[in-house]
Amino acid sequence: MERKIRVIVAKPGLDGHDRGAKVIARALRDAGMEVIYTGLRQTPEQIVQAAIQEDADVVALSILSGAHNHLFPRVVELLREKDAEDILVFGGGVIPDEDIPFLKSKGIAEIFGPGTPTSATVDFIKTHLKRA
Amino acid sequence: MIDTLAHRCLDGDPRAVARLISLLEDGDKDAFGTLAALVERMGQAQVIGITGPPGSGKSTLTDKLIGEFRARGKRVGVIAVDPSSPFSGGAILGDRLRMQGHATDPGVFIRSLASRGRLGGLSKATAFAVRALEAAGYDIVIIETVGVGQSEVDIVKVADTVVLVSVPGLGDDIQVIKAGIMEIGDIFVVNKSDRDGADRVVREIRAMLETQAMLQRGKSVDAGPDTLAARNSELLHHGQTDLRPETLPMREVYNLPPVMKTIAETGEGVPELVGEILAGFERARGSGELKTRRHDAIKSQLKDLVGWQVMDYFIDQERDGRLERLAKSVQNRKIDIYSAARELFAALIQGEKR
Numbered sequence: 001m002e003r004k005i006r007v008i009v010a011k012p013g014l015d016g017h018d019r020g021a022k023v024i025a026r027a028l029r030d031a032g033m034e035v036i037y038t039g040l041r042q043t044p045e046q047i048v049q050a051a052i053q054e055d056a057d058v059v060a061l062s063i064l065s066g067a068h069n070h071l072f073p074r075v076v077e078l079l080r081e082k083d084a085e086d087i088l089v090f091g092g093g094v095i096p097d098e099d100i101p102f103l104k105s106k107g108i109a110e111i112f113g114p115g116t117p118t119s120a121t122v123d124f125i126k127t128h129l130k131r132a
Numbered sequence: 133m134i135d136t137l138a139h140r141c142l143d144g145d146p147r148a149v150a151r152l153i154s155l156l157e158d159g160d161k162d163a164f165g166t167l168a169a170l171v172e173r174m175g176q177a178q179v180i181g182i183t184g185p186p187g188s189g190k191s192t193l194t195d196k197l198i199g200e201f202r203a204r205g206k207r208v209g210v211i212a213v214d215p216s217s218p219f220s221g222g223a224i225l226g227d228r229l230r231m232q233g234h235a236t237d238p239g240v241f242i243r244s245l246a247s248r249g250r251l252g253g254l255s256k257a258t259a260f261a262v263r264a265l266e267a268a269g270y271d272i273v274i275i276e277t278v279g280v281g282q283s284e285v286d287i288v289k290v291a292d293t294v295v296l297v298s299v300p301g302l303g304d305d306i307q308v309i310k311a312g313i314m315e316i317g318d319i320f321v322v323n324k325s326d327r328d329g330a331d332r333v334v335r336e337i338r339a340m341l342e343t344q345a346m347l348q349r350g351k352s353v354d355a356g357p358d359t360l361a362a363r364n365s366e367l368l369h370h371g372q373t374d375l376r377p378e379t380l381p382m383r384e385v386y387n388l389p390p391v392m393k394t395i396a397e398t399g400e401g402v403p404e405l406v407g408e409i410l411a412g413f414e415r416a417r418g419s420g421e422l423k424t425r426r427h428d429a430i431k432s433q434l435k436d437l438v439g440w441q442v443m444d445y446f447i448d449q450e451r452d453g454r455l456e457r458l459a460k461s462v463q464n465r466k467i468d469i470y471s472a473a474r475e476l477f478a479a480l481i482q483g484e485k486r
Contacts, residue, residue, distance in 0.1 A: 003154075004158075004221075004246070004248075006154075025224050026224070028222065029217060029220060029223060029224050030217070030222060031220065032220045033222050034216075034222060034225060034246045035223065035225065036225045036244050037225065037226045037229055038228060038229060038235075039232060042232065043236075045235075045236050046232055046236055049236050050235050050242075052147055053149075053150050053241055053242055053243055054228075054243060054244060055150035055153065055154040082147070083147070
């Protein structure tokens with residue numbers, strides 16, 4: 001039987017809305033993935049626990065508040081502490097271009113800005129999964 | 133690798149539990165093999181099913197139940213099932229959203245599962261995922277079903293206690309006497325009970341339960357004078373089925389299932405509900421009812437497993453093109469569909485003997 005790709009969609013930090021995250025969740029669902037939606041105002045600790053308990057292949061983070069340079073790397077760090085660096089982490093939201101190299105150096109696989117076609121996200125997941 | 137997985141499960145390692153559940157869901161044969169290592173812990177957890185229509189507040193109630201069980205020192209595992217898309221096969225699993233407050237509590241393990249085409253309100257491997265959580269030392273396993281309509285009753289095959297959640301405003305009293313979902317509750321909860329009509333729903337459920345009890349009493353040994361049992365000879369005379377008490381399944385003492393009110397949002401009524409869940413479990417254990425129930429559950433899970441194996445085997449065999457050929461014959465009206473099925477089944481049995 002074909003293994004389903006499981007994705008956590010989470011919003012770390014104090015953003016007030018999650019429209020973008022829900023659009024991504026829908027697109028991944030329509031691509032046949034199982035999306036675990038954890039909702040707003042999540043701490044990195046909550047996100048990482050969810051990723052582990054849900055046996056996720058991917059953690060997709062969305063942030064609009066500007067705290068990405070702190071919160072995104074923290075998620076990767078905690079996953080590493082839990083021996084779960086085989087989970088692919090990528091992000092999206094409102095992220096200035098100049099921050100992207102820093103985030104990538106911290107283990108965020110990719111950053112998708114506003115206007116990215118959802119198909120690009122789906123393709124990225126399918127080609128970059130770390131788990132067989 | 134699979135064997136270490138089982139041992140890490142027994143040690144309570146969350147990553148191992150999580151992976152084992154995934155493998156079971158994916159139908160991995162080696163993973164089913166590990167269940168042998170978990171046998172000694174089987175039956176240690178109390179399994180609670182939370183079921184009810186979409187939007188009745190199952191997830192919020194589950195969130196509050198976790199809190200209450202934790203306050204009583206129990207470790208809690210949760211399996212929350214949501215539907216898969218019949219078109220893409222994907223799913224959005226959103227039950228966890230309401231329970232994320234417990235995510236970082238090491239005494240709580242929450243797992244979302246997609247129904248993957250199963251129609252009974254659970255996923256294919258839910259019953260076996262329960263075994264993994266139990267082996268990892270969770271005292272209570274709560275299963276939240278998909279939002280159900282009237283006939284998704286698979287939860288009775290898995291849970292020791294079924295809590296049926298209802299809300300005001302779903303329909304008139306005929307809804308509660310239909311067959312199916314209303315027959316499986318051990319505890320009935322009217323959630324969102326601060327809304328108009330809550331007391332009416334409570335009354336209607338009670339009335340339904342009382343009627344049910346009356347009908348069942350009518351068939352039991354300690355039935356009063358004016359009952360079906362007493363009228364047996366008369367009925368026989370009219371050519372009806374033999375209703376002598378000893379031919380009918382007996383019920384010891386018929387306790388009406390409790391009907392309780394909660395407001396999950398605020399937690400009102402939740403401590404009382406937990407009290408009832410635990411007390412009911414102890415009563416069932418004492419009376420032997422729990423044993424019977426688990427026996428029946430095991431039987432139906434065995435049937436499921438055998439069914440899957442037969443189906444897998446059938447699909448393996450099918451490579452010889454017989455299915456394709458017979459389907460064409462049926463379509464061309466060369467053979468009727470039932471005879472075609474019999475031929476396929478006969479070939480399956482033959483294949484097994486070879």
